[in-house]
Amino acid sequence: MTEHDFLTDFRAMSVYGRTAGGGVDRQAGTVADHETRAWFAGWLESNGFDVRYDAIANQFGLVELVPGAPYVLVGSHLDSQPLAGRFDGAYGVLAGAHAAREVARRVREGELEATCNLAVVNWFNEEGSRFAPSMMGSSVLTGKLALDAALAVTDRAGVTVADAIASGGMPTGATPPPVAAYAEIHVEQGRGLERSGTTIGLVDGTWAASKYRMVVRGEQSHTGSTVMADRKDALFGAALLIVAARELTEELPEGMLHSSVSELDLAPNSPVTVARLVELNLDLRSPDEEVLRRANALLEQRIAEIEQRARVVVERRLTHEWGLLSYQPEGVELARRAAEALGLTHAPAMTVAGHDSTNMKDVVPTVMLFVPSVDGVSHNEAELTRDEDCVAGVALLTEVLAGLAAGELGSETAFTPAG
Known part of the structure; x- marks a missing residue:
C-alpha cells in the first residue's frame, strides 16, 4: 500500500453521491448508496476479496487465510446523512479494506502467522437518517434488533428497509462469518485531537x-x-x-x-x-x-x-x-503499542457519537481509533481530515489488524452473528 493508492481510491469513491458543496448525500438504500456499494464491491473483488451480503444488507469482503478459523472484522459504513461530508464512515471502510489487503499479503508471503481470517464490512444504515434506528446493520448482526423488525421499518415516503435493499439488486441472505474481534477507524467529529496536535485517538469509552x-x-x-x-x-x-x-x-x-x-x-x-x-x-x-x-x-x-x-x-x-461504556483495555493497549512503533502521537479518547463499534464491543474484543477532524466539523459538506492524517490512520489500522489476525487478543472463541 502507498499513500497514492489510498488517497486515489478515496477520491474515486467520493464521486458517488457527490454534492455541489463538496460533500456526499448517500442515505441508506438510495441510488447513491447502491452505486457506492457497487464501486466498493468492484474494488474488493479486484483485490481478491469474496463479496457477500447478509439479510440486512451488511456488505462483507472476505479473505480466508486459515481454513475453518473465525474472522477478524474491520470496517465502518458508506451511507451518509443528507448533505454530509465525505469522511464520516466512508474513510473507515476504505481504510479497513486497504489494511486487510496488506495484512493478507503479509500472511501469504510468510511475514505474519495468522490465527484468524479477515473480513471487511460496510454496515447497512449506520446513520439512521432515512431509516431509524441508527447502527441498524450492526444491531441486527449482534442480535440487539430483530431482523424482521428492521426490514419492516419505513422512511417518510413509506418505503420499507426491505424494499430499499431490494432496489439495489444485491444478492442478500448470506450467513455472516463467525467473528473473533472487530476494529474500526473513524474521523473524530470533534476538535480534541486537532487542538492537542495529536494524530491518533485511542478510544477507551463512550459518553x-x-x-x-x-x-x-x-x-x-x-x-x-x-x-x-x-x-x-x-x-x-x-x-x-x-x-x-x-x-x-x-x-x-x-x-x-x-x-x-x-x-x-x-x-x-x-x-x-x-x-x-x-x-x-x-x-x-x-x-x-x-x-x-x-x-x-x-x-x-x-x-x-x-x-x-x-x-x-x-x-x-x-x-x-x-451509561459510560468501556472498550476492552487490551485492545486499547494493542493500538497504543502499534502507534508507538509507528512514531504516531496518540492519546486516550472517548466517543460522544455512536458507532458500529459500540455494538460490536459488547460481543467481541474491539479496537476503536480516531483521526483528527479539521475544526471538528462533521455531518456537514465541509467535513475534512487531512491527507497525512488519513494515511497515518491507515498505517496504524494495518498494524492493529495484523495483531488481531495473529490472535493477540485471543481467538479461542468466536461470536456467531444473529440471522
Whole structure:
C-alpha cells in the first residue's frame, strides 16, 4: 500500500453521491448508496476479496487465510446523512479494506502467522437518517434488533428497509462469518485531537446518553381569531422544550452535557392553523453519569413547567439509554503499542457519537481509533481530515489488524452473528 493508492481510491469513491458543496448525500438504500456499494464491491473483488451480503444488507469482503478459523472484522459504513461530508464512515471502510489487503499479503508471503481470517464490512444504515434506528446493520448482526423488525421499518415516503435493499439488486441472505474481534477507524467529529496536535485517538469509552421521542399535544385552532389565552399551541410548547434542552447545558458544568433536538414533525402544518401536535427527538449526552442523571431530573422539571405555561401535554418515551461504556483495555493497549512503533502521537479518547463499534464491543474484543477532524466539523459538506492524517490512520489500522489476525487478543472463541 502507498499513500497514492489510498488517497486515489478515496477520491474515486467520493464521486458517488457527490454534492455541489463538496460533500456526499448517500442515505441508506438510495441510488447513491447502491452505486457506492457497487464501486466498493468492484474494488474488493479486484483485490481478491469474496463479496457477500447478509439479510440486512451488511456488505462483507472476505479473505480466508486459515481454513475453518473465525474472522477478524474491520470496517465502518458508506451511507451518509443528507448533505454530509465525505469522511464520516466512508474513510473507515476504505481504510479497513486497504489494511486487510496488506495484512493478507503479509500472511501469504510468510511475514505474519495468522490465527484468524479477515473480513471487511460496510454496515447497512449506520446513520439512521432515512431509516431509524441508527447502527441498524450492526444491531441486527449482534442480535440487539430483530431482523424482521428492521426490514419492516419505513422512511417518510413509506418505503420499507426491505424494499430499499431490494432496489439495489444485491444478492442478500448470506450467513455472516463467525467473528473473533472487530476494529474500526473513524474521523473524530470533534476538535480534541486537532487542538492537542495529536494524530491518533485511542478510544477507551463512550459518553453516557439518554434519548427520547417526545410528543407535544395541544389543540388545533385558528392562527388569527383564536384568543391568545385560549390557545394550546403544541409548537409553542415544543419551542420551549427546545430552549430548555439547550439551557440545561448552561446550568450544568461547562462542557459536561451535550443536548440536541432534531427531526420535528408538525401537525397539521398549515399556515393558518395553530399546531395540535409536534413530535421530536431529544437527546442528552455526558461523560459523567451523575451529570446525566441531574440533566434528566432537570428535564422532568422543565417539562412540567412547559405543560403549565403552554397549556399542552408533553409525552416522552425513552428510546435509548446507556451509561459510560468501556472498550476492552487490551485492545486499547494493542493500538497504543502499534502507534508507538509507528512514531504516531496518540492519546486516550472517548466517543460522544455512536458507532458500529459500540455494538460490536459488547460481543467481541474491539479496537476503536480516531483521526483528527479539521475544526471538528462533521455531518456537514465541509467535513475534512487531512491527507497525512488519513494515511497515518491507515498505517496504524494495518498494524492493529495484523495483531488481531495473529490472535493477540485471543481467538479461542468466536461470536456467531444473529440471522
